[in-house]
Amino acid sequence: MRLIIDGNVILMTSIFVWRKNRNIPVSYYFCLQLFKYLKKYQPKEVYIVADGGASWRKSIYPEYKANRKPFRESFPDIPWDKIFKEYDKLLRNIQSFTPFKVFKIEHIEGDDIISYLCSTKDSDQKAIVVTKDKDLLQLLYLPNVEIHIPQPKGKVKVYNILEEDIVNKKIRLGDKSDNIPKATSFSEVVRNQILVDLMSLPSSILSCISNAENSIRKDPSQYLTFLKVYPYKFLAKVYKNIIKNLSKEEVEKDE
Numbered sequence: 498m499r500l501i502i503d504g505n506v507i508l509m510t511s512i513f514v515w516r517k518n519r520n521i522p523v524s525y526y527f528c529l530q531l532f533k534y535l536k537k538y539q540p541k542e543v544y545i546v547a548d549g550g551a552s553w554r555k556s557i558y559p560e561y562k563a564n565r566k567p568f569r570e571s572f573p574d575i576p577w578d579k580i581f582k583e584y585d586k587l588l589r590n591i592q593s594f595t596p597f598k599v600f601k602i603e604h605i606e607g608d609d610i611i612s613y614l615c616s617t618k619d620s621d622q623k624a625i626v627v628t629k630d631k632d633l634l635q636l637l638y639l640p641n642v643e644i645h646i647p648q649p650k651g652k653v654k655v656y657n658i659l660e661e662d663i664v665n666k667k668i669r670l671g672d673k674s675d676n677i678p679k680a681t682s683f684s685e686v687v688r689n690q691i692l693v694d695l696m697s698l699p700s701s702i703l704s705c706i707s708n709a710e711n712s713i714r715k716d717p718s719q720y721l722t723f724l725k726v727y728p729y730k731f732l733a734k735v736y737k738n739i740i741k742n743l744s745k746e747e748v749e750k751d752e
Contacts, residue, residue, distance in 0.1 A: 500540035501611055503628035504547040504601075506647070507531065508584055512575060523580050524587045534627055541622075546610045547588060547601040554606070557691050564676045608632055612695040615642050627653075632672075635664050635695055667693040 511526035535543065554561045569577050585601070592599040600610045608630065615624050615636050623641045626633055636642050637659040644656040668689040671679040677693065680686040690697075 498538065498540050499542045499544065499614075499622055499624045500534065500538050501544045501546060501614055501624055501626045502531070502534060503607055503611065503626070503630060503633075504545045504588070504599075505607055506627070506629045508547075510647075512580060516572075516575060522583070524583055527584070527587060538625060540625070543597040544614055545588065545591060545597055545599045546607040546614075547584075547599070548607045549602045549605045551604060552606050553604045554692055558677070558688055560676055561692060562675050564674075608695055612636060615639050616696070631663070632667075632675075632693065632695065634659060638696060664694055664696070 507527050507530045508523075510530065511523045514526045515521065515523045531545075552561060569575070588599050588601055591597055600607075600614075602610070611626055611628070611633060615626065616639055623643070625643050625645055626636065627645050627647065629646055631646070634644055634656055637644060637656060642657075646654045646656070648654055667677070668686060669680055671677045671689065672693060675692070677689060678685070680689045
């Protein structure tokens, strides 16, 4: 069994626990939670995934997740920059001194990496994703994937069946948590599709580099190296080409 941990979830939980007792560093609380999940699941493989700074999605929609900064600013007593630097150091140490695999790639969101890991690596092996991000529920379209969402008092809510079409719902209605507005035109539907659809992204990029597909499937780091360089130009180009190819009637409707 593969355990894929959304490191951002553990980090934020650790920060607010630390806020109540600052005598112990955030990294200590992070490791406590990590050990708890290792003991609970006893996985064969462990992946810890983190966001890589400013998301490529901002090249599609600059206001994407613009609400996150005001949230952090509402807690002026938390030294966010210092904590993030300590977190980066912790991830490097975990990568260097443990058998766990850590993925943090510039401009790539953790969701994208988790989607890739679930859809292209050992898909015949069960994958448990620990996260509080319900966007990842769309990965339940894939076989052998479970989403485990931590609850208060150490409980976990397990999802293994997709109960609704959350992708199309978010495309139409937007997502306040990520500052994605409701789609009221065809071009906005296309924009929201790119912003919220985690299922299509890995396959879309893999299709552009089909000659390297076999080696990428064997070694995820090659895929992630590609993503580090390519996402802004690639996805901005995809978006612009879709809009460019709209019919005259569709363009006029958008205007």
